[in-house]
Amino acid sequence: MSIGAPTPRPFLEVKDLTVRFETDDGIVQAVTGSTFSLEKGKTLGIVGESGSGKSVTSLALLGLHRTRSNAKVAGEIWFDDDELVTATDEKVRLLRGGKMSMIFQDPLSAMHPYFTVGSQIVEAYRVHHPGVTKKVARERAIDMLARVGIPQPDRRFHDYAHQFSGGMRQRAMIAMALVNDPALLIADEPTTALDVTVQAQILDLIRDLQEEFGSAVIMITHDLGVVAELADDVLVMYGGKVVEKGSALDVFRTPQHPYTWGLLGSMPRLDRDVRERLIPVKGSPPSLINLPDGCAFNPRCPYAGRNGNRSFTDVPVLREAGVGTGAGHLVACHLPAEDRKTIFQQDVLPNL
Amino acid sequence: MLAYLIRRLINAVLTLIVVTFVTFCVFFLVPKATGSDPALLYVGKQADPAAIAGIREKFGFNDPVIVQYGKFLKGLVFGRDYVSGADITHCSAPCLGYSFKTSQEVWPLLIDALPVTVSLAIGAAVLWVLMGVSFGVISALRRGTIWDRSVMTVALAGVSLPIYFTGLLSLSIFVYWLGFPNPSFTPFFDNPWHWFTGLILPWITLAFLFAATYARLTRANMLETLGEDYIRTARAKGLRERAVIGKHGLRSGLTPLVTVFGLDLGALLGGAVLTEAVYNLRGLGYYALNGIRQSDLPVILGVTLFAATFIVIANLIVDLLYGVIDPRVRLG
Numbered sequence: 001m002s003i004g005a006p007t008p009r010p011f012l013e014v015k016d017l018t019v020r021f022e023t024d025d026g027i028v029q030a031v032t033g034s035t036f037s038l039e040k041g042k043t044l045g046i047v048g049e050s051g052s053g054k055s056v057t058s059l060a061l062l063g064l065h066r067t068r069s070n071a072k073v074a075g076e077i078w079f080d081d082d083e084l085v086t087a088t089d090e091k092v093r094l095l096r097g098g099k100m101s102m103i104f105q106d107p108l109s110a111m112h113p114y115f116t117v118g119s120q121i122v123e124a125y126r127v128h129h130p131g132v133t134k135k136v137a138r139e140r141a142i143d144m145l146a147r148v149g150i151p152q153p154d155r156r157f158h159d160y161a162h163q164f165s166g167g168m169r170q171r172a173m174i175a176m177a178l179v180n181d182p183a184l185l186i187a188d189e190p191t192t193a194l195d196v197t198v199q200a201q202i203l204d205l206i207r208d209l210q211e212e213f214g215s216a217v218i219m220i221t222h223d224l225g226v227v228a229e230l231a232d233d234v235l236v237m238y239g240g241k242v243v244e245k246g247s248a249l250d251v252f253r254t255p256q257h258p259y260t261w262g263l264l265g266s267m268p269r270l271d272r273d274v275r276e277r278l279i280p281v282k283g284s285p286p287s288l289i290n291l292p293d294g295c296a297f298n299p300r301c302p303y304a305g306r307n308g309n310r311s312f313t314d315v316p317v318l319r320e321a322g323v324g325t326g327a328g329h330l331v332a333c334h335l336p337a338e339d340r341k342t343i344f345q346q347d348v349l350p351n352l
Numbered sequence: 353m354l355a356y357l358i359r360r361l362i363n364a365v366l367t368l369i370v371v372t373f374v375t376f377c378v379f380f381l382v383p384k385a386t387g388s389d390p391a392l393l394y395v396g397k398q399a400d401p402a403a404i405a406g407i408r409e410k411f412g413f414n415d416p417v418i419v420q421y422g423k424f425l426k427g428l429v430f431g432r433d434y435v436s437g438a439d440i441t442h443c444s445a446p447c448l449g450y451s452f453k454t455s456q457e458v459w460p461l462l463i464d465a466l467p468v469t470v471s472l473a474i475g476a477a478v479l480w481v482l483m484g485v486s487f488g489v490i491s492a493l494r495r496g497t498i499w500d501r502s503v504m505t506v507a508l509a510g511v512s513l514p515i516y517f518t519g520l521l522s523l524s525i526f527v528y529w530l531g532f533p534n535p536s537f538t539p540f541f542d543n544p545w546h547w548f549t550g551l552i553l554p555w556i557t558l559a560f561l562f563a564a565t566y567a568r569l570t571r572a573n574m575l576e577t578l579g580e581d582y583i584r585t586a587r588a589k590g591l592r593e594r595a596v597i598g599k600h601g602l603r604s605g606l607t608p609l610v611t612v613f614g615l616d617l618g619a620l621l622g623g624a625v626l627t628e629a630v631y632n633l634r635g636l637g638y639y640a641l642n643g644i645r646q647s648d649l650p651v652i653l654g655v656t657l658f659a660a661t662f663i664v665i666a667n668l669i670v671d672l673l674y675g676v677i678d679p680r681v682r683l684g
Contacts, residue, residue: 106581
């Protein structure tokens with residue numbers, strides 16, 4: 001408890017979070033110096049390609065790197081005035097699945113194949129409500145299944161994950177994550193494994209439930225469409241670092257980082273003419289064991305080298321994006337603000 | 353479910369019939385191919401031609417093979433009479449014929465041997481499952497530690513050392529040096545304590561071999577399971593690590609072992625040949641070995657059929673059990 005603090009801490013505040021894995025091949029710098037915060041009822045979108053550190057960040061929040069993992073976590077995670085990096089395992093375990101919970105990417109593999117869906121939800125409820133009878137927990141589970149829109153929940157309660165369709169499975173997963181009314185819900189690519197038609201339903205569901213429960217949501221995705229639809233704030237990650245941060249409106253209207261431009265350019269859009277082809281971000285994601293010197297994006301950045309050698313030697317720091325951007329819009333790029341504005345207006349915007 | 357059960361049962365019976373046919377062919381055609389005369393094996397070397405002819409007629413060696421096989425099947429189900437003139441020998445069902453060497457009926461001989469083999473197999477099975485699974489799980493949980501490495505090294509030794517080596521080694525250490533009583537079989541209902549003490553050494557020897565395999569298997573299964581997404585989900589729910597491993601991990605880590613265990617046990621019930629030979633326990637394996645040594649074809653045939661039956665039954669049970677323990681296997 002921070003008594004007499006001048007400004008109250010945000011509901012979730014992550015400061016300088018660093019996660020590394022020691023492997024035989026070397027140290028994997030999965031997340032480096034990640035800083036962000038989130039208030040109740042708000043949604044933070046974390047965007048980036050595979051291996052950018054999105055999922056590792058979320059697992060670190062839940063303390064899932066603590067057990068049977070070679071991960072080293074440093075930094076601070078303040079969650080409702082509790083610091084989680086230094087907290088005891090038991091304390092984090094009690095928060096996990098209770099006050100904070102997570103929806104995983106592929107609900108088929110994320111659910112145990114040998115236990116019924118209902119019993120898995122009951123289990124999640126009873127861990128955090130030790131005194132509750134099986135009957136009460138069962139009613140609670142069926143109630144949750146109904147609330148996430150599963151028809152005949154009292155019958156589906158006894159089914160196994162493989163007997164559910166993809167969408168229904170993800171609904172059940174959401175029911176399991178929400179069964180303890182979490183104040184923080186982390187959704188790790190919740191729609192990636194689903195049909196496009198089902199994706200929208202699931203996103204709607206998450207939004208509705210968020211309004212109902214007032215929880216804070218972290219939406220991890222590589223799909224900018226999802227972020228545009230749900231997020232209040234956006235974090236763009238590249239090579240384990242936050243490269244751009246701001247309100248969703250700002251990031252979509254005046255994106256600052258060349259990587260964000262690339263992501264936007266590679267997104268198909270229905271409201272524009274059919275172009276020849278999408279513009280991919282050239283090259284491939286960097287190795288987290290051997291990050292490029294300087295800006296990690298420099299090998300793929302079309303504008304690297306405009307600034308002397310700084311792109312290749314100095315790691316850019318995250319700071320205010322400057323001229324013509326919203327407050328709190330941060331970017332880690334060596335390009336001067338004016339240059340970014342000009343390039344965006346001339347090169348990038350016409351192609352979006 | 354019932355239809356599936358019936359189909360599987362019919363399947364098992366058909367398999368057994370095929371097995372009887374194949375074994376019958378092998379054991380009654382091979383002498384023909386090699387030019388040895390089964391009738392001669394019965395009567396011994398000094399017999400006169402009339403006696404040989406009598407035996408030939410009595411046991412139907414003059415009939416075509418298919419007729420002989422038909423009589424054999426009939427004997428299995430209904431019993432049969434061996435007739436040569438006025439000389440009638442009745443062999444009641446299930447009739448596996450007579451030993452060439454001792455002229456005893458094979459079926460009662462094998463039924464007498466069965467408790468030895470069953471005691472040996474089941475006692476060893478309890479030991480090796482307990483040891484193999486617990487060592488395997490602990491190894492998986494402490495992967496890469498000195499504990500894991502030592503267990504896996506011992507397991508490797510267990511897998512590679514043959515029973516006739518470990519068996520003789522244990523005999524020389526425990527019986528000859530330390531003065532433990534020589535392993536022997538006492539029926540369980542006569543004296544459970546003697547039953548136990550008489551079999552403990554063979555159990556350990558046999559279990560060592562299997563425990564090693566099971567430890568490696570369990571370790572590999574557990575490591576694979578612990579990397580699964582649903583284990584992460586179990587942790588994300590806030591379950592205690594004990595529940596994560598003990599409930600979610602073991603449930604899927606041990607399921608594949610059921611198949612292996614069923615088949616191993618089934619095969620062992622057909623006779624643990626080496627162990628029985630090393631410790632001189634008169635089980636099915638002992639008679640199989642003896643039968644082979646003395647070209648006692650009816651005994652070999654009998655043991656083979658026993659073994660095959662156990663394996664077929666074990667297979668059937670494993671398949672049925674799998675439908676229960678793995679909900680993804682649909683029966684129907």
